[in-house]
Each structure stands twice: as C-alpha cells, then as structure tokens.
Amino acid sequence: MKFAPLILKHLRKNWLRTLSTVLAMAVCIFLICTLQTVVDAVNYGLHLGNASRLVTRHYVSLVFNLPNSYKNKIAAIPGVQNTTIVNWFGGMYRGDMKYFFPNMAVEPEAFLQIYPEIMLPEDQKQAWFHDGRGCIVGRKLAEKWSWKVGDHFQLESFIPPYRVGKPFDFIVDGIYDTDTVKYPGTDLSAMYFNYKYLYEATGQRAGIGTLTLLIDDPKNAGRISKAIDAEFENSDVQTKTETEQAFRASFIAMAGNLALLLNGIGLAVAFTILLVTANTMSIAVRERQQEIGVLKTLGFPSGLVMALVLIEALLLGLMGGALGLILAGGAIHALPNVPFIGDVVRQFPGLGLSPRIVSYGLGAALLLGLWLAWCRRCWRIAPV
Amino acid sequence: MSATEVANKTTAVSVQNVRKFYQRDTMQIKVLDGLNLEVPQGEFLALMGPSGSGKTTLLNLIAGIDRATSGRVLVAGTELGTLSEGQLAKWRSRNVGFIFQFYNLIPVLNALENVELPLLLSPLSKRERRERAMTALRIVGLADRSKHYPGQLSGGQEQRVAIARAVVTDPTVLVADEPTGDLDHQSAEEILDLMQTFNKEFGKTIVMVTHDPRAAARAHVQRHLDKGVLTN
Numbered sequence: 001m002k003f004a005p006l007i008l009k010h011l012r013k014n015w016l017r018t019l020s021t022v023l024a025m026a027v028c029i030f031l032i033c034t035l036q037t038v039v040d041a042v043n044y045g046l047h048l049g050n051a052s053r054l055v056t057r058h059y060v061s062l063v064f065n066l067p068n069s070y071k072n073k074i075a076a077i078p079g080v081q082n083t084t085i086v087n088w089f090g091g092m093y094r095g096d097m098k099y100f101f102p103n104m105a106v107e108p109e110a111f112l113q114i115y116p117e118i119m120l121p122e123d124q125k126q127a128w129f130h131d132g133r134g135c136i137v138g139r140k141l142a143e144k145w146s147w148k149v150g151d152h153f154q155l156e157s158f159i160p161p162y163r164v165g166k167p168f169d170f171i172v173d174g175i176y177d178t179d180t181v182k183y184p185g186t187d188l189s190a191m192y193f194n195y196k197y198l199y200e201a202t203g204q205r206a207g208i209g210t211l212t213l214l215i216d217d218p219k220n221a222g223r224i225s226k227a228i229d230a231e232f233e234n235s236d237v238q239t240k241t242e243t244e245q246a247f248r249a250s251f252i253a254m255a256g257n258l259a260l261l262l263n264g265i266g267l268a269v270a271f272t273i274l275l276v277t278a279n280t281m282s283i284a285v286r287e288r289q290q291e292i293g294v295l296k297t298l299g300f301p302s303g304l305v306m307a308l309v310l311i312e313a314l315l316l317g318l319m320g321g322a323l324g325l326i327l328a329g330g331a332i333h334a335l336p337n338v339p340f341i342g343d344v345v346r347q348f349p350g351l352g353l354s355p356r357i358v359s360y361g362l363g364a365a366l367l368l369g370l371w372l373a374w375c376r377r378c379w380r381i382a383p384v
Numbered sequence: 385m386s387a388t389e390v391a392n393k394t395t396a397v398s399v400q401n402v403r404k405f406y407q408r409d410t411m412q413i414k415v416l417d418g419l420n421l422e423v424p425q426g427e428f429l430a431l432m433g434p435s436g437s438g439k440t441t442l443l444n445l446i447a448g449i450d451r452a453t454s455g456r457v458l459v460a461g462t463e464l465g466t467l468s469e470g471q472l473a474k475w476r477s478r479n480v481g482f483i484f485q486f487y488n489l490i491p492v493l494n495a496l497e498n499v500e501l502p503l504l505l506s507p508l509s510k511r512e513r514r515e516r517a518m519t520a521l522r523i524v525g526l527a528d529r530s531k532h533y534p535g536q537l538s539g540g541q542e543q544r545v546a547i548a549r550a551v552v553t554d555p556t557v558l559v560a561d562e563p564t565g566d567l568d569h570q571s572a573e574e575i576l577d578l579m580q581t582f583n584k585e586f587g588k589t590i591v592m593v594t595h596d597p598r599a600a601a602r603a604h605v606q607r608h609l610d611k612g613v614l615t616n
C-alpha cells in the first residue's frame with residue numbers, strides 16, 4: 001500500500017494532535033465502558049435475593065437495632081420457619097477502610113440453613129458451631145489474604161456500640177464456596193461470625209440489626225410481612241419487614257444513585273472532552289481541506305482520497321478505542337475493591353468487560369472516527 | 385521554418401467558443417462568453433487582466449478542474465468535455481502540471497515526498513519514483529533540501545519544490561496561477577528562470593496567469609482578458 005506513508009505521516013508529524021485525540025477518545029470509551037459496567041452490576045444486584053426470605057429491621061433506620069426479645073416473637077408467627085440475626089459489624093481489617101470486606105454477625109446453624117448458597121464441608125461447619133470466636137470466610141476473601149483454616153486475624157468495628165476498646169479476634173473455622181450455577185451472585189468475599197461473640201463482647205448491649213426469616217412459601221411473603229409489622233405496631237420500637245429482594249433493592253438503591261451520579265458526571269466529562277477535541281480538530285480541518293483539494297487537483301480519485309481520510313480517522317478511533325478498553329478492563333478489575341460500589345458490583349457474576357460493553361466501546365470509537373472523517377470532508381477541488 | 389510547418393504545428397490547448405456561467409441564486413454570472421484561444425505546443429503564454437476578469441476560471445477549464453457551460457476545450461489532443469469525473473482526474477494526473485500562488489505543498493511530507501506525490505498514481509516502482517523525484521529536485525536546485533519539510537523552506541524554495549512536483553510526471557501542459565504573486569523580486573526571478581528553462585529545454589507548454597508585467601515579459605505571448613473577452 002504505497003499510500004500508507006501518507007496516512008502515517010499525518011499521524012506522526014502531528015503527533016501531539018494524534019496523541020491528544022487518541023487520549024480524548026480513550027477517556028470517553030473508558031468512561032462509557034466502566035460506567036456501563038457499574039450500572040449493569042447495580043441493576044443485576046437489584047434482582048438478586050431469595051423470594052422465600054424476609055428481612056425485618058427497625059422501622060426508622062438500619063442504624064437502630066431491634067430489641068433481642070423480638071426474635072422469639074417473630075419466630076412464633078405462622079409461616080415463619082427459621083430466623084437468624086444478621087448484624088452488619090462494620091469491621092475494618094488492619095484498621096483501614098481500603099481493606100474493606102463485608103463482615104456480619106450471624107447465628108451459625110440457622111444462618112447456614114436459611115442460606116443454602118453458603119456451602120462448606122461438614123467438619124468445618126461443626127467446628128464453627130462450637131467455636132465462639134470462629135468465623136467462616138468466602139473463598140475469594142481467603143485467597144486474597146492467603147487465609148487457611150486455623151488462621152487468626154482481627155477486625156475493629158467503626159460502629160460506635162461495637163467499639164469495645166480493642167479489636168475482635170477471629171479464627172478461620174471454614175472457607176465457604178458456592179454453586180455458581182444455582183446461586184449466581186453469591187458474595188465470596190464476605191465473612192460471617194457468631195452473633196454470640198458480638199453480644200458478649202459488647203456487654204450484652206448488641207441488639208438485632210436485621211433478622212432474616214425463612215418462610216414456608218414466597219406466596220405468603222406479603223401476608224407474613226404484614227403480620228410481623230402489625231405485631232409491633234403499638235410497641236416503642238416498630239418494625240419494617242420486606243422481602244430480601246426489596247431489602248437489597250433499598251440498600252443497593254443508594255449505590256445505584258451513586259452509580260447514576262457517576263454516570264452523569266462521566267457523560268458530562270466525556271461530552272466536554274469531545275467538544276475540546278472538536279475544537280482541536282476544527283483547527284486542523286482547514287489545513288486538511290486544502291490538502292484534500294490539492295490531492296484531487298493532482299488527479300487523485302475521489303474514492304482514494306475519501307479512503308485515505310477515512311482510514312486515518314478510523315485508525316485514530318481504533319487506537320483510542322483499544323486504549324480506552326484496556327483502561328476500562330483494568331478499572332473494572334479494580335472495581336470490587338472500591339468501598340461501597342465494590343460491595344454491589346462484587347455480586348455481579350463474571351465481573352469484567354462483557355462482549356456487549358466491548359461492542360459499545362468499539363461502536364463508539366467507530367462513530368468518533370467517522371465523525372473525525374466527517375469533519376475533514378471536502379470533496380471540492382482546490383482552486384488553482 | 386516553412387509556412388506549412390507553422391500551420392501544422394500541433395496545438396497544445398484549443399479553447400473554442402467557450403462560455404462559462406455561474407449561477408448564484410437567481411442571478412447568472414457570465415464569466416466567459418464565447419471565448420477562443422489557441423496555444424501551440426511549446427508556447428509560453430502569459431494571461432493578464434484585471435481582477436475578476438475570469439483568468440482563473442479559464443485556467444481551471446484548461447487544466448480540467450472545471451467544465452465549460454458550452455463550447456469545446458481540447459488539451460493535448462483530448463476533448464475534456466467528453467471525459468467523466470474519474471477519467472478527467474486520471475487525465476489531469478498525466479497531462480497537467482500545477483503551480484499555485486501559495487505553493488500548496490503537503491505540510492507533513494518532506495520536499496522529496498511532495499515531489500513524489502503525483503507519481504503515486506503511476507505504475508512506477510518505489511525506487512523509480514524516488515529517482516524521478518530526486519531528479520526533478522536536482523533540476524530546481526534543491527537536491528540538498530530533499531528531507532526538509534515545507535515549514536523549513538523559504539517561499540521561493542517552496543515554489544521550486546512545487547515546480548518540481550508539477551513537472552515530475554512529465555506533463556504536456558503546465559498551468560500556473562500567479563506563481564510569483566507571493567514572492568519577493570529575487571525569488572520571483574528564480575521561479576521565472578525555472579519556468580523558462582522548462583519551456584525552452586523540455587518543451588513544456590505553459591499557461592501562466594500573472595499581474596506582474598515583468599513576469600509577463602518572460603513569455604512568448606501575452607494575452608489580456610477583460611470582462612470574459614480576450615483582447616490583442
């Protein structure tokens with residue numbers, strides 16, 4: 001292709017313009033792909049949850065606990081088969097938020113019955129049931145910190161009632177895994193420990209953060225929820241009971257709003273970058289239009305001139321797109337470690353650049369390339 | 385030279401009863417109205433006239449860049465009106481060399497590559513193209529600047545590179561629109577010397593538009609265009 005140098009020389013001689021165009025495109029593609037992945041993950045999270053599980057919590061806010069006496073009263077309501085306390089412990093590993101992973105105080109036996117997706121060998125289960133300071137950790141979490149059964153570690157909570165002057169000691173009794181086909185989206189980076197430990201370490205002041213209930217039939221969820229909340233209607237502390245799905249949704253909605261916000265900011269940034277690029281390009285356009293006119297005057301066929309311009313623009317688009325996708329791949333890989341958003345996206349199975357999003361990215365790159373070519377269009381012949 | 389030889393002297397450019405109208409909104413602008421011009425092979429013709437008289441328009445018709453509204457334009461034995469756009473482009477690349485007032489070099493290509501540009505449309509090998517381009521640069525006296533970019537050359541040097549580009553395909557006709565219009569006296573003289581060389585030694589037919597009487601004095605024939613009509 002003897003015309004290739006003509007294209008490459010443009011890209012090389014105006015390397016600063018090439019670089020800024022490629023970078024601007026890369027940032028746009030990066031933002032589009034990363035944010036789309038987050039939004040997808042959040043949407044996915046909204047649909048997770050088991051329909052035969054209900055969650056009861058303080059009517060006002062998750063910040064407040066329910067009295068411990070509520071557990072037996074709720075367990076007695078017809079249709080409720082099993083209950084476990086699930087308290088968000090808010091423990092920080094190594095005293096730093098950046099090592100954050102979800103950790104919850106639960107009632108081991110009931111918890112494992114209600115959550116069949118948490119799977120671990122029988123001997124590890126038994127060890128956990130009988131070990132006051134024992135905990136189980138997800139396979140991914142264990143891999144991350146190279147924890148084996150029998151290892152010790154400490155967590156210190158940032159929630160005031162759970163701050164008891166010293167960190168909590170834990171022993172790894174089991175490492176749980178899941179059946180990803182049957183239970184997609186199970187978080188393998190969480191840690192669960194015995195509620196009794198929390199209760200005693202806080203001088204029996206820990207209440208019930210949330211109570212998860214297993215009910216006989218998802219069809220009865222509405223009736224049972226109403227029955228529970230009616231039971232405490234006239235008490236000092238009222239309850240709010242909803243399906244686990246709804247509970248997660250309200251929880252994730254916060255992350256979802258954040259994702260939407262990020263998306264908005266991202267798109268605004270992308271748009272700004274495009275405008276800046278457009279400006280840079282328009283400076284280049286005059287020069288290029290004259291040049292295209294010269295080529296045509298010298299007898300270059302219109303089709304060839306158009307092809308040269310298109311290929312150059314598409315090359316820019318391709319470079320920008322590839323770079324943007326590489327950056328997005330890296331960012332999405334790092335996403336689960338981001339506090340809060342990370343908790344939500346981590347449940348997304350096979351988190352990564354999906355083919356759909358890659359095609360979005362490449363499509364956007366292609367469009368940007370075509371747009372560049374359009375900017376340079378000029379099929380007139382230069383005046384002699 | 386006998387009388388018959390003169391009569392048979394081949395005609396490089398023949399413009400026959402050509403009209404060129406431009407339509408602007410509802411108004412019709414008659415730029416050329418029944419113009420006739422014969423340029424014999426090997427002639428150096430200077431075309432003069434006031435601004436807006438249609439000099440560039442006529443040059444564009446001769447160079448096959450634009451089409452006449454009516455009439456015939458024959459250049460190097462081809463009637464241009466019969467060619468399609470694609471054929472016309474191909475014809476230009478083989479038969480016409482262009483020299484512009486503002487040189488119109490490609491800024492990202494060096495002098496040698498600029499000169500080589502029209503040869504990309506020929507079937508020559510890369511080596512042959514380089515050799516020819518180098519030869520053309522040598523003739524215009526810029527062999528030592530072959531790796532320089534247009535931005536690194538003076539106006540006069542740029543125009544010499546442009547002339548090398550115009551002649552590198554060995555065209556029949558050279559068209560030049562105010563080739564010295566943007567140059568100082570010294571550089572203009574050099575450019576005119578070069579054009580005379582190509583006319584005398586290489587037998588190129590040249591049609592040059594100019595406002596400069598000194599430039600016109602270098603030509604064999606001077607024609608004046610006024611309101612779309614050739615005088616003298």
Ligand SMILES: Nc1ncnc2c1ncn2[C@@H]1O[C@H](COP(=O)(O)OP(=O)(O)OP(=O)(O)O)[C@@H](O)[C@H]1O
Pocket residue numbers: 406407408413415433434435436437438439440441442
């Ligand atoms: N594409 C066009 N559309 C409409 N009118 C045109 C077009 N090109 C030229 N004209 C008009 O035709 C007339 C002749 O223009 P032309 O460029 O040939 O003049 P010129 O003799 O070369 O002038 P100058 O010495 O200023 O270069 C002018 O009135 C111009 O406005």
Ligand SMILES: [Mg+2]
Pocket residue numbers: 439440441561
């Ligand atoms: Mg003119």
